[in-house]
Amino acid sequence: MSDRQALLFANEFFYRAFAGRDLDALREIWADSPHISCTHPGWNPLIGRVAVLESFRSILQGPNPPDVQCLAPDAVLLGDVAYVLCHEALGGHFLTATNIFIRHGRQWRLQHHHAGPAASPPETTEFQPGPVN
Amino acid sequence: MSDRQALLFANEFFYRAFAGRDLDALREIWADSPHISCTHPGWNPLIGRVAVLESFRSILQGPNPPDVQCLAPDAVLLGDVAYVLCHEALGGHFLTATNIFIRHGRQWRLQHHHAGPAASPPETTEFQPGPVN
Numbered sequence: 001m002s003d004r005q006a007l008l009f010a011n012e013f014f015y016r017a018f019a020g021r022d023l024d025a026l027r028e029i030w031a032d033s034p035h036i037s038c039t040h041p042g043w044n045p046l047i048g049r050v051a052v053l054e055s056f057r058s059i060l061q062g063p064n065p066p067d068v069q070c071l072a073p074d075a076v077l078l079g080d081v082a083y084v085l086c087h088e089a090l091g092g093h094f095l096t097a098t099n100i101f102i103r104h105g106r107q108w109r110l111q112h113h114h115a116g117p118a119a120s121p122p123e124t125t126e127f128q129p130g131p132v133n
Numbered sequence: 134m135s136d137r138q139a140l141l142f143a144n145e146f147f148y149r150a151f152a153g154r155d156l157d158a159l160r161e162i163w164a165d166s167p168h169i170s171c172t173h174p175g176w177n178p179l180i181g182r183v184a185v186l187e188s189f190r191s192i193l194q195g196p197n198p199p200d201v202q203c204l205a206p207d208a209v210l211l212g213d214v215a216y217v218l219c220h221e222a223l224g225g226h227f228l229t230a231t232n233i234f235i236r237h238g239r240q241w242r243l244q245h246h247h248a249g250p251a252a253s254p255p256e257t258t259e260f261q262p263g264p265v266n
Binding site for chain 2: 039043074076098100111112114122
């Protein structure tokens with residue numbers, strides 16, 4: 001498995017753990033570091049492993065745990081740090097996410113997650129770039 | 134200047150360039166890489182230096198260029214990659230941002246920017262974490 005494949009696997013692991021309401025798997029994919037952080041849609045950033053995992057516990061045990069699916073992940077590797085940009089589909093709505101990972105041995109673990117509203121599904125391009133020098 | 138100070142300086146440089154409608158300074162702070170990316174609030178991610186810089190040109194030349202201010206930046210350094218979490222104040226509204234930087238020599242350059250709605254100003258904590266093992 002290439003580095004990129006391992007990274008995309010880790011990203012998919014996160015979303016399957018979230019959709020599967022699997023808090024043990026979420027504990028596994030988040031980096032074992034006190035400095036992890038998470039910005040849920042419309043929230044302020046949560047800093048630290050305790051706050052981040054407690055937020056997922058709260059969401060998963062709440063009345064409407066999200067049936068979330070990851071779409072169109074795009075991976076950027078920068079040595080032992082990497083990030084994935086992707087869309088999230090939730091019951092007909094779309095979010096866009098930035099997920100930062102760090103390498104632990106041969107595994108990628110989630111360091112920071114930020115999700116917010118998206119303009120449209122990932123296939124649609126709403127902006128046509130022109131020349132910039 | 135420490136690495137952390139240089140990183141926070143670069144983050145502040147980005148916001149001053151944005152608020153100052155200084156496209157030349159924005160060209161300078163964004164990494165000189167074809168793989169930079171930017172998720173403006175409510176937009177889909179823009180990929181590539183041409184698309185990213187053209188979006189800033191469009192916003193700055195539009196009817197309501199933002200009078201944006203960075204608040205409460207929190208820096209995380211991971212070798213030659215780093216990120217800053219911060220709030221953005223825009224005329225009484227608040228956003229929260231994730232800004233990923235990469236090191237170019239002694240300078241930090243912006244690799245990815247993602248901004249979305251925040252729950253409140255940065256001083257307010259809306260979530261009280263409990264114990265998680």
